[in-house]
Structure formats: structure tokens, C-alpha cells
Amino acid sequence: MAENPVRFGILGCAEIARKVARAISLAPNSTLSAIASRSIDKARKFAAHNGFPSTVHMYGSYDELLDDPSVDAVYVPLPTTLHLKWAVLAAEKKKHVLLEKPTAVHVADLDRILEACDESGVQFMDGTMWMHHPRTGMMKEKLSQLSIFGQLKSIHSTSTYAPPPEFLENDIRVKADLDALGALGDTGWYCIRAILWAVNYQLPKTITALPALELNRDGVILACGSSLLWEDGKLATFHCSFLSNESMDLYLYGTLGSIHLRDFIIPYNEDSASFSFLSDANFTELHLGWNKKPDEICVALPLPQEALMVQEFARLAASIRDCGGCPDPKWPEVSRKTQLVLDAVKKSIELGFKPIEL
Amino acid sequence: MAENPVRFGILGCAEIARKVARAISLAPNSTLSAIASRSIDKARKFAAHNGFPSTVHMYGSYDELLDDPSVDAVYVPLPTTLHLKWAVLAAEKKKHVLLEKPTAVHVADLDRILEACDESGVQFMDGTMWMHHPRTGMMKEKLSQLSIFGQLKSIHSTSTYAPPPEFLENDIRVKADLDALGALGDTGWYCIRAILWAVNYQLPKTITALPALELNRDGVILACGSSLLWEDGKLATFHCSFLSNESMDLYLYGTLGSIHLRDFIIPYNEDSASFSFLSDANFTELHLGWNKKPDEICVALPLPQEALMVQEFARLAASIRDCGGCPDPKWPEVSRKTQLVLDAVKKSIELGFKPIEL
Structure with missing residues (x-):
């Protein structure tokens, strides 16, 4: 693993989160730092079921995870109607946002998410894995x-x-x-x-x-x-x-x-x-x-392609965090057009x- | 070859006629009996180029071929606008009609062809080869x-x-x-x-x-x-x-x-x-x-699929010619719907x- 891996938090215990959690562990420049569910019990069960290491923080609310300063980036596999609220909040808390597709209910919502990312200078990317194959x-x-x-x-x-x-x-x-x-x-x-x-x-x-x-x-x-x-x-x-x-x-x-x-x-x-x-x-x-x-x-x-996605996203996030780089505009652009x-x-x-x- | 093969005449020397002439020679129940072009020279050249046996009659007009009593069935690879005239005439001369696709410029023309076939009790089929694979x-x-x-x-x-x-x-x-x-x-x-x-x-x-x-x-x-x-x-x-x-x-x-x-x-x-x-x-x-x-x-x-097509068409034509059978309505029906x-x-x-x- 890289010396300063990008530390991921995952909002929600969706089935797809299991696949991306594995990808975070496979990518050489990322690590799973925290997971949150609407109940702490659910988060604990999810962590146990997936064999997450004991270093992973567990939270009973999404807000708590977003307040964790050890989290650099979040992966958001929540239902689409919740993307606006939580992706905007994550960006406002300076977390890089890897957002599951479809990105939003409509482009007006996505624009608010992208604006929030832009204002906070964080990287945005949607979870279209095959793009990275x-x-x-x-x-x-x-x-x-x-x-x-x-x-x-x-x-x-x-x-x-x-x-x-x-x-x-x-x-x-x-x-x-x-x-x-x-x-x-x-x-x-x-x-x-x-x-x-x-x-x-x-x-x-x-x-x-x-x-x-x-x-x-x-x-x-x-x-x-x-x-x-x-x-x-x-x-x-x-x-x-x-x-x-x-x-x-x-x-x-x-x-x-x-x-x-x-x-x-x-x-x-x-x-x-x-x-x-x-x-x-x-x-x-x-x-x-x-x-x-x-x-x-x-x-x-x-x-696997999802680990390559995480690796690319983490590379961009690390470049911003560690070297003062700018977010890559390609990824929000292709999300918006889609x-x-x-x-x-x-x-x-x-x-x-x-x-x-x- | 069957004892009484169905004897084919071909109207025109289109490139596709070479493929179907080969199919007629490959099918066990058919034989090439005549070819016609608008000039006898062209017909002769086509026959020589394709190595047709000397038993094949050559005609300098489509009418002459249709008047040949030794022809049971015609294959018509003429341009689509000529299908109406020559397919109807062929049917009126009691020739079974294997018509290249598209069958007609529009369904009204095809209906006149199918009526002519119906009235003469001859088999109609279009040249959609893959159907017979x-x-x-x-x-x-x-x-x-x-x-x-x-x-x-x-x-x-x-x-x-x-x-x-x-x-x-x-x-x-x-x-x-x-x-x-x-x-x-x-x-x-x-x-x-x-x-x-x-x-x-x-x-x-x-x-x-x-x-x-x-x-x-x-x-x-x-x-x-x-x-x-x-x-x-x-x-x-x-x-x-x-x-x-x-x-x-x-x-x-x-x-x-x-x-x-x-x-x-x-x-x-x-x-x-x-x-x-x-x-x-x-x-x-x-x-x-x-x-x-x-x-x-x-x-x-x-x-080859085109020989299977000719074989099926010849089987139906022979059944009408030799056993008083009726044309199979499936083939005109599928042509008409197409x-x-x-x-x-x-x-x-x-x-x-x-x-x-x-």
C-alpha cells in the first residue's frame, strides 16, 4: 500500500458497497477508514459480515462519518433520491465524492452536487466501473x-x-x-x-x-x-x-x-x-x-475494474490532498452529460x- | 439427381444468378434448363463464363424462355421494378416463380404477382436464402x-x-x-x-x-x-x-x-x-x-443454404407438377408480410x- 493511502468512508450498507469495499482494499493507494449506517448495529453487522479490519470506524449516522477528520473521501451508494443531500454535505465537509450511478434524480440536482464539489475543491466521480477497464x-x-x-x-x-x-x-x-x-x-x-x-x-x-x-x-x-x-x-x-x-x-x-x-x-x-x-x-x-x-x-x-476505478479516484484525491492539485474536470463533465x-x-x-x- | 428434376430457367444474368445457378446444380431435385438475357450474346457469354452444360437452352429474350415448355420454374433476379411484369408473365405461362428479394416495389405489385401465381396454381417463393439454413x-x-x-x-x-x-x-x-x-x-x-x-x-x-x-x-x-x-x-x-x-x-x-x-x-x-x-x-x-x-x-x-432453398422450392414445384399438389401458402404469406x-x-x-x- 502507498505511504499515505486515501482513506475512504462508505455511506450506507448497500450490496454494491461490499464490492466497492473490496475494491478499496485491492487498490494500492486507498484504505477503508469508516462505514456508516442509519443504525450502529447495522454498521457493525455489515463490518463483521464483510470481515473489515478493526481499524475501520463504525457510525450509526451518516453525519458522524462526515465529521470524521480521518476520512478523505466518501463512496455514496445510497438510493438516488438521497444523493443530493448527502453528496452535497460530503463535499461541504471537504470529502472527495465517489457517487454511485445514477448520479441524481435529474440534472438540476446533479448540478447542485457538482457546485458543492467545485466550491470545496474536491474530486467528483461517478461509479461507472467499466470506464476504468x-x-x-x-x-x-x-x-x-x-x-x-x-x-x-x-x-x-x-x-x-x-x-x-x-x-x-x-x-x-x-x-x-x-x-x-x-x-x-x-x-x-x-x-x-x-x-x-x-x-x-x-x-x-x-x-x-x-x-x-x-x-x-x-x-x-x-x-x-x-x-x-x-x-x-x-x-x-x-x-x-x-x-x-x-x-x-x-x-x-x-x-x-x-x-x-x-x-x-x-x-x-x-x-x-x-x-x-x-x-x-x-x-x-x-x-x-x-x-x-x-x-x-x-x-x-x-x-478488477472497480479497483482500477478506486485507484484512479484515489490518485486524483491524493493529488489534491497532498500536492495542492485541482480536481480533474473530466469526470464531473461525463457524469453531467450522461x-x-x-x-x-x-x-x-x-x-x-x-x-x-x- | 432425382429422376424428374425440376427444370429451371433463369431470367437475366445478374451476379446473384451465378450463385443460384450453382445452387440449382447442387440441389438433388433440380436442373438448369435455360437462361435468358436481353441479348443472346450476353446469355452465351454468361453460360460460357459459368461453365453451364451444353444442354442449357440460351435465349435472347425473357419471352422466349417463358415459352419454352421444358422449363418448369423460373428464378427471377431482375431489378425490382421489372418483377411485376416478368413474374406475372411467368406465372401466366405456368412457371413456378422463385423471385429475388425485395419481391416488389410495393405490396400492391406483389399482390398482382401472387394473384397470378394463385390463378395458375404455381408455387411462389422469394429468394431469402437464410430461411432454409x-x-x-x-x-x-x-x-x-x-x-x-x-x-x-x-x-x-x-x-x-x-x-x-x-x-x-x-x-x-x-x-x-x-x-x-x-x-x-x-x-x-x-x-x-x-x-x-x-x-x-x-x-x-x-x-x-x-x-x-x-x-x-x-x-x-x-x-x-x-x-x-x-x-x-x-x-x-x-x-x-x-x-x-x-x-x-x-x-x-x-x-x-x-x-x-x-x-x-x-x-x-x-x-x-x-x-x-x-x-x-x-x-x-x-x-x-x-x-x-x-x-x-x-x-x-x-x-449450402441456397441449395437447400432451391431443393425446397423444387420439392414443392415437383409435388404440384407430378402429384397434383397445391402450392404451399406459407411462402407467399411470409413474402407479403415482409x-x-x-x-x-x-x-x-x-x-x-x-x-x-x-
Whole structure:
């Protein structure tokens, strides 16, 4: 471990907090310093269940954790409706903020969070883990080569899973007062981010929700989709759902090449991953077959992608804490653009699948 | 070869006719009997170039071929605008009609062709080869198993290729007076058929072209796409194009399973093919990975898919010719539904991407 690791506090005992706590312990420049729950009992049970070392402080309220001077940064996996309050408060207490996605109920809330981070000079980053996978960078390298990929023309992405019936009854992600964005916030977030990532974060001109929508009795989205259109005629479509078997598909089609992968959010395995790349494919004589099959490009991982995320976030936080550095504006910017598009999809749905101009 | 093979005549010397002529020679129950071009010289050159046996009659006009009593069935790979005239005439001359796709410029023309076939009691089939690949049947078997695939929720398909610049200048598929449907007719046809095939040919309720469209200077479609919505909320999207690297993707997402393949129109190889099937996929503990990867299901081919198409068509034609059987209504029905949806996509484009109710 580094000499002065970034000390993390975690607000809340969500399931995803277990994964990120492990990532904090795996990253070489971070350490888990504190956890908080709304009850001290719950915090203690969570610590015991996950084998946290006895050095980890336990708090029965989020406020207490934010007042702990030994905490440099917080990871916030609370329900989306609570992000505004606790992320703003954390920033005001000079904690760097690693915020679970979706970042906020709408971009106005996110803007207040980002302003608070800005005013306190702390780093903001959302918890989109796959962004930090080395595969992501390798794909971007291929995608950016005009000579083998050409111009990007269309994109399709899916993010679906089929949780058990009790999830669809009781999980916070289907509760209007907790995660009002439902599947759009939980899984659609990834599709939107992937699409924006592919186009170097250029915002689309027009966003039109696709005319298929499933809501639960409280009006929370269980499945939806959208098309996104850019000025140059490029089009993306996505489908996100709590009602289909697991899929994490990302397909990028260029004039000369294409990229395909089916596990872009959570790779099949932790230690390596791959994507499929095809360039300059043609029919053989008489169109009896193809001149080539796609190549599978593999990449090994030094650490799981969530540990790489924590490592990058901690690197930025340490640079501010120890060297007087400034927050990296890239991460709040990509969060904001993702949230902007997400808001537009929701608005298009609310208006009966009308096109929304950005 | 069977004792009384079905004797084929081919109208025109299109490139695709070379592939189908080979298929006629490979299928055990068919034989090439005649070819016609608008000039006898062109027909002779085509025969010589493709090594047709000397028994094949050569004609300098399509009419002459249709008057040849030794021809049982015709394969018609003419430009789409000529389908109406020549397919109707062929049917009136009691020839069974294997018609290249897209079947017609619009469904009204196709209906006149189908009426002519009906009145003459001849078999009609369109040239959608992949329908006859054994893989297609195996996929349908998986797709139909509620216990492993569940309910079909969404579909995405692409059919794109990037022909050389001279194609985009001169090919009949970009000429308004020859193949007015452009990429929608040439490549979109396959996506629409695949989508209809997946839903057992139930017509969608609403068809809305996607707001990305590329036309050439004559207004012929070079790239477009559409969404299709069914009464039960199922949604399909497709993208077809002459401007992207080769792709032939078909993705079917169900509540319990999914099917993925990337060469559904023309398999990578002639002798075997595969598709990817995944059922009951879940995250592992802490969502660190997947509990399983997709299975690749392989199938060997006795004959190339186009020869299986010719074999099936010849079987139906022979049953009518030799046993007084009736034409199989399945094939004209699926052609008509495909054309109906294609027409609706075109209408939606013409109306500025407005939803079209079927």
C-alpha cells in the first residue's frame, strides 16, 4: 500500500458497497477508514459480515462519518433520491465524492452536487466501473483509427437483467420515492454512458424514446429504450430492462470496421476480458461466405475494474490532498452529460415518445 | 439427381444468378434448363463464363424462355421494378416463380404477382436464402422453449455492407428507376424478415422509421432503420445500410434467454454455422462476473443454404407438377408480410419518421 493511502468512508450498507469495499482494499493507494449506517448495529453487522479490519470506524449516522477528520473521501451508494443531500454535505465537509450511478434524480440536482464539489475543491466521480477497464481504452484506440474503423455510423447497446420476483416487489430500484428512474437509471445509465463514450461525449441533437415501455404500478420504469441522433446523421439505440435475461451488449458500426462485445458493464471474468473487432470485411466470390471472421482482442487485468476505478479516484484525491492539485474536470463533465441524456429520455417518455432537442 | 428434376430457367444474368445457378446444380431435385438475357450474346457469354452444360437452352429474350415448355420454374433476379411484369408473365405461362428479394416495389405489385401465381396454381417463393439454413430451425426451437428462452421481449438486427464507390454510382440497387428501395429493399429486407420470423409472422402494431436516413442524389435510400412495436410491448429495431462495414447481426432477447449471431444472412462458411445461446445468466457473488458464458451451438450443412432453398422450392414445384399438389401458402404469406412492413417503413420515412399503424 502507498505511504499515505486515501482513506475512504462508505455511506450506507448497500450490496454494491461490499464490492466497492473490496475494491478499496485491492487498490494500492486507498484504505477503508469508516462505514456508516442509519443504525450502529447495522454498521457493525455489515463490518463483521464483510470481515473489515478493526481499524475501520463504525457510525450509526451518516453525519458522524462526515465529521470524521480521518476520512478523505466518501463512496455514496445510497438510493438516488438521497444523493443530493448527502453528496452535497460530503463535499461541504471537504470529502472527495465517489457517487454511485445514477448520479441524481435529474440534472438540476446533479448540478447542485457538482457546485458543492467545485466550491470545496474536491474530486467528483461517478461509479461507472467499466470506464476504468483497460479494455475500454483498447476499444477506443481501435474506434479512433480512421484507417481501420472509418467513421462511426451507428451504435446499439443493451443493459438488461432479470432479477427475482422479490426484487420487482421490494428493491429500492423499483420504488418511486427511492430510485424513481428505475431501469433507466440503473441499467440505461450504462448504455447512455457507452454511447457518449463512443462519440467522445458529443451530445446528440435529438433524443426520442422508443415506443416500448414497461412501468410498475407506481410508475417506475421497468424497461424502456431510446434512439439518439447526431447532427452528422449518426444514430444510436439502446434498450434497458429489469425484465430480460442478462445482457450487456455494445455494438459499434463504422464505415470500415465494427466492435462487438457482450459483457461491457461487468466482464464475464475478473482477470481478463475481450472484444470482437472486424475491419474491411467482404463477401467471398459469389457471396458464398465472408473473407474473414472477427478477431477477438484480449486484455489481461492487473486489478478488477472497480479497483482500477478506486485507484484512479484515489490518485486524483491524493493529488489534491497532498500536492495542492485541482480536481480533474473530466469526470464531473461525463457524469453531467450522461445525466442530461438520461433526463431527455425520461422527458421523451413522459411526452409520449416525442423527440427532445438537446 | 432425382429422376424428374425440376427444370429451371433463369431470367437475366445478374451476379446473384451465378450463385443460384450453382445452387440449382447442387440441389438433388433440380436442373438448369435455360437462361435468358436481353441479348443472346450476353446469355452465351454468361453460360460460357459459368461453365453451364451444353444442354442449357440460351435465349435472347425473357419471352422466349417463358415459352419454352421444358422449363418448369423460373428464378427471377431482375431489378425490382421489372418483377411485376416478368413474374406475372411467368406465372401466366405456368412457371413456378422463385423471385429475388425485395419481391416488389410495393405490396400492391406483389399482390398482382401472387394473384397470378394463385390463378395458375404455381408455387411462389422469394429468394431469402437464410430461411432454409438448418441453423434457422435450430434457433426457432430454442426461441420457442418457454422454459429456457421465456417470452421474447426485444430484437435488434443489422444488415450492412460497404460496397466500393463504383457500386454507389452505378449499381442497379442505387437507381431510382430500377431498385427504388435501395438499402431498405436490398439489406433491410433481411432484417424485417428476421424480425417477423422471430415473432412467428405476427405483424407489428406500429412501425416508426428511426430518425437517421441517408439518401443519394436521386432520393434512393443508402441507409435507414426502424422500430417495430407489437401489441404486447415487444419492440424490434433494425439498421440497414450500404455505408457501413459488413454486418449481419441478429439479437433476440427473452425474459430467460437470448440468441446472438452475426452472420445470419450469409454464414461465415458454407459447411457449418453456429449461433450463441444464453439462458438463465446471472451475476456471481458481489457481481464480480457472470455465472456462465453463452454457449455456441453449431450445425453442419449437407448443402449450402441456397441449395437447400432451391431443393425446397423444387420439392414443392415437383409435388404440384407430378402429384397434383397445391402450392404451399406459407411462402407467399411470409413474402407479403415482409413487403407490408417494408412499405410501412418507407411510408414512415416519407412522412418524416411518423408512426405508421398497420
